[in-house]
Amino acid sequence: MGRPRRYGRAVTRETTETLIIGAGPSGLAVAACLAQRGAPFTQVDAASAVGSSWRGHYDRLHLHTARAHSGLPGLPFPEHLPRYPSRDQVIAYLEAYAAHHGLQPRLGVTVRRARREADAWAVETDAGGFTARHLVVATGYNAVPRRPTFPGEASFPGRVLHSRDYRTGATFRGQRAVVVGNGNSGAEIALDLWEQGASAVTLVLGGPRYVVPREVAGVSAQQVSLAYARLPRRLADAIARRTTRLALGDLRPWGFREPEAGPITEVERHGRVALIDVGTIALIKQGRIATLPGLARFEGADVVSPDGRRVPADVVVLATGYQAGLAAFLDGADAVLDDRGYPRWHGAACPPLPGLFFAGFRNPATGALRESGLEAERIAAAIAGR
Amino acid sequence: MDLLRHWHPVCLSRELTHRPRRVWLGGVPYAVFRTDGVIGALPDACPHRGMRLSTGRVRGGQLVCPYHGWAFGPDGVGKAPGTPQMRPHTACLEAVERDGAIWMRRPGATGPFPAVGPGGFHPVSVTRHRAAAPLEATMDNFTEVEHTGAVHWMLGYAPEAAEAVQVEVTARPDAVRVYNRGPQRPLPAALRALIGLGPADDFIDDWTSYFSPVHTLFEQYWIEGGTEARRPATVRIGVVYTPVHDDVTDIYTFVHTNAEGSGPRALALRLMLRAFAEVEVRLDASLLGRLEEGRGGLEGRRLGRFDKALRLQRQRIERLYRGPA
Ligand SMILES: Cc1cc2nc3c(=O)[nH]c(=O)nc-3n(C[C@H](O)[C@H](O)[C@H](O)COP(=O)(O)OP(=O)(O)OC[C@H]3O[C@@H](n4cnc5c(N)ncnc54)[C@H](O)[C@@H]3O)c2cc1C
Numbered sequence: 001m002g003r004p005r006r007y008g009r010a011v012t013r014e015t016t017e018t019l020i021i022g023a024g025p026s027g028l029a030v031a032a033c034l035a036q037r038g039a040p041f042t043q044v045d046a047a048s049a050v051g052s053s054w055r056g057h058y059d060r061l062h063l064h065t066a067r068a069h070s071g072l073p074g075l076p077f078p079e080h081l082p083r084y085p086s087r088d089q090v091i092a093y094l095e096a097y098a099a100h101h102g103l104q105p106r107l108g109v110t111v112r113r114a115r116r117e118a119d120a121w122a123v124e125t126d127a128g129g130f131t132a133r134h135l136v137v138a139t140g141y142n143a144v145p146r147r148p149t150f151p152g153e154a155s156f157p158g159r160v161l162h163s164r165d166y167r168t169g170a171t172f173r174g175q176r177a178v179v180v181g182n183g184n185s186g187a188e189i190a191l192d193l194w195e196q197g198a199s200a201v202t203l204v205l206g207g208p209r210y211v212v213p214r215e216v217a218g219v220s221a222q223q224v225s226l227a228y229a230r231l232p233r234r235l236a237d238a239i240a241r242r243t244t245r246l247a248l249g250d251l252r253p254w255g256f257r258e259p260e261a262g263p264i265t266e267v268e269r270h271g272r273v274a275l276i277d278v279g280t281i282a283l284i285k286q287g288r289i290a291t292l293p294g295l296a297r298f299e300g301a302d303v304v305s306p307d308g309r310r311v312p313a314d315v316v317v318l319a320t321g322y323q324a325g326l327a328a329f330l331d332g333a334d335a336v337l338d339d340r341g342y343p344r345w346h347g348a349a350c351p352p353l354p355g356l357f358f359a360g361f362r363n364p365a366t367g368a369l370r371e372s373g374l375e376a377e378r379i380a381a382a383i384a385g386r
Numbered sequence: 387m388d389l390l391r392h393w394h395p396v397c398l399s400r401e402l403t404h405r406p407r408r409v410w411l412g413g414v415p416y417a418v419f420r421t422d423g424v425i426g427a428l429p430d431a432c433p434h435r436g437m438r439l440s441t442g443r444v445r446g447g448q449l450v451c452p453y454h455g456w457a458f459g460p461d462g463v464g465k466a467p468g469t470p471q472m473r474p475h476t477a478c479l480e481a482v483e484r485d486g487a488i489w490m491r492r493p494g495a496t497g498p499f500p501a502v503g504p505g506g507f508h509p510v511s512v513t514r515h516r517a518a519a520p521l522e523a524t525m526d527n528f529t530e531v532e533h534t535g536a537v538h539w540m541l542g543y544a545p546e547a548a549e550a551v552q553v554e555v556t557a558r559p560d561a562v563r564v565y566n567r568g569p570q571r572p573l574p575a576a577l578r579a580l581i582g583l584g585p586a587d588d589f590i591d592d593w594t595s596y597f598s599p600v601h602t603l604f605e606q607y608w609i610e611g612g613t614e615a616r617r618p619a620t621v622r623i624g625v626v627y628t629p630v631h632d633d634v635t636d637i638y639t640f641v642h643t644n645a646e647g648s649g650p651r652a653l654a655l656r657l658m659l660r661a662f663a664e665v666e667v668r669l670d671a672s673l674l675g676r677l678e679e680g681r682g683g684l685e686g687r688r689l690g691r692f693d694k695a696l697r698l699q700r701q702r703i704e705r706l707y708r709g710p711a
């Protein structure tokens with residue numbers, strides 16, 4: 001695919017039909033779908049192995065979507081795995097997926113800049129440049145940690161880390177831990193810290209959010225979402241709100257707030273999926289994990305909530321989410337991103353920038369991996385023309 | 387010896403109703419009770435004049451002593467109705483309800499919680515069986531497959547195949563892992579079909595023992611003879627050994643499988659597993675009561691190739707479980 005040409009100083013420039021940036025699940029899925037259609041492409045990833053984001057995740061992590069609905073095109077998860085595969089099993093699956101489809105992404109290649117020229121994409125990497133007719137951006141919606149700073153943080157004597165750098169609660173045995181963020185990572189990290197013997201665990205809840213159990217009577221939250229997707233939104237919202245309350249009871253006594261909009265609208269408008277509980281809520285209700293409504297500032301060795309409650313802490317984990325960071329390398333990104341920095345087009349051509357495709361920037365309640373697979377099929381069909 | 391620094395299951399969730407319950411750990415009785423979704427655990431002797439609190443009742447978030455009506459919350463803080471200015475209190479334990487059992491340890495202890503929960507698998511059953519044997523001897527039974535041919539119906543390897551069973555032991559400072567592989571013992575064809583096995587499959591029993599608290603996590607699966615392909619069915623079992631008294635051990639068994647769905651086959655498989663776990667563990671528990679020697683010690687015993695892990699486990703029980711923190 002494309003013959004490398006050498007310029008003055010060992011800088012190479014290659015021409016390729018399609019360049020895929022990223023060899024996480026989304027990029028691998030697009031590559032597999034192109035390969036299956038016999039369409040030529042080149043794939044690069046900054047990391048030294050495929051599925052790098054999963055290699056960085058904490059040890060306790062399992063998929064919260066069932067493996068039967070999380071496989072990528074052309075290869076399901078092995079049947080002997082549990083319903084919710086572990087982090088290690090997901091990594092092994094991604095490796096097997098690349099091998100199965102004969103994918104050989106060029107690893108250790110970071111894209112610095114991509115811009116639309118005349119009728120092609122010019123992409124600069126730290127290992128030479130590419131000219132490509134199609135550019136598939138699959139760099140992940142969680143490429144860059146979102147890390148707020150708090151007043152007083154500089155003089156806090158304990159350790160503050162982003163959830164991206166958290167691997168296991170065993171590191172913090174016997175310590176007083178505070179976890180900031182009521183997303184899936186925050187709730188599970190709080191649980192992990194408690195299980196691994198932190199001497200006190202406090203979860204700092206952010207804004208309003210729905211909470212649902214991973215499954216009820218063997219039916220997963222994802223399966224429920226798949227069913228809702230077929231109903232009118234108003235009806236789905238009404239049912240979802242009712243069942244959500246039934247499943248875990250009223251959580252307001254512990255400081256949880258329910259969003260104004262229904263659960264389905266929450267996802268569609270604000271991209272906020274429900275917190276899928278894997279056991280944290282039971283510990284909160286039994287008084288084993290404490291909650292705070294928010295984090296206003298640090299004071300000495302304490303964290304202080306907006307209503308003035310203080311909690312002493314040795315370690316603070318910021319499970320405050322991620323950003324896509326697309327504007328950092330994509331010229332003209334403004335034309336294709338929304339105000340939160342996510343693409344406005346998914347799995348389809350972006351009219352303002354011809355030849356550009358985004359894969360894996362949606363996180364629907366029906367499962368991000370499943371969605372990546374669907375987008376990959378559409379992108380490959382659009383590029384290969386079949 | 388300080389058992390309370392580890393989490394221990396002390397009864398099943400379904401054994402603790404709205405009434406308090408007397409449980410034992412390391413020869414000491416405790417009263418456990420439920421109030422407003424919280425689990426309380428107190429020494430089972432009222433600090434007033436020593437009445438068993440477990441014979442009282444729960445009211446207004448407190449456990450009320452049946453003798454003079456003093457009442458204590460899960461935090462051990464109490465009140466004496468006849469002397470309101472008095473603030474009696476009793477020691478309290480940290481208690482939690484998880485994975486279908488009630489667990490307990492000393493407040494502020496930092497022992498990790500054992501990973502006996504579903505971990506991505508589908509829960510099948512949680513049971514408690516009592517063995518009239520010390521903790522070490524009980525664990526021995528669960529971590530050696532030589533006995534399975536003689537003792538069990540379905541689990542493990544047929545006596546005539548025992549010689550062919552592979553035993554690989556790996557010792558880590560905090561864990562002991564054993565990998566067993568051998569021919570699946572003959573099963574009725576209907577049962578084989580239910581699990582999804584062929585006539586010449588190998589049964590793999592791959593387990594790791596940990597020591598805070600003492601427990602073993604088993605992963606059991608099958609490999610098709612000839613092709614080496616792994617069969618879909620996987621069973622995951624967590625076993626926690628709770629020392630009730632010196633010579634009495636409670637066996638908590640947490641069974642999980644990856645057989646999912648609500649179809650008749652998955653349902654039948656889970657029901658079969660539940661029955662199987664109940665029967666097989668009961669056989670072990672009753673057998674253990676017939677051991678001759680007190681602690682089931684290994685000194686002076688003739689040990690075979692299946693017994694290699696037992697010594698390694700005992701060393702770790704002494705150091706990590708019974709030894710100083
Ligand atoms: C904690 C957590 C749990 C999740 N659990 C689930 C779940 O249970 N079910 C589900 O369906 N989804 C889940 N998701 C969502 C989603 O499936 C995963 O985030 C998935 O990894 C997304 O795949 P991706 O390929 O889009 O992005 P990533 O996996 O992030 O891959 C992007 C790749 O792009 C590379 N890259 C980035 N920038 C550059 C650059 N400039 N140059 C070159 N390479 C670059 C990175 O090295 C990386 O390898 C979870 C996400 C998180 C964070």
Ligand code: FES
Binds near residue numbers: 433436437454
């Ligand atoms: S003995 Fe319990 S109140 Fe007197």
Ligand SMILES: [Fe+2]
Binds near residue numbers: 528534666
């Ligand atoms: Fe046995």
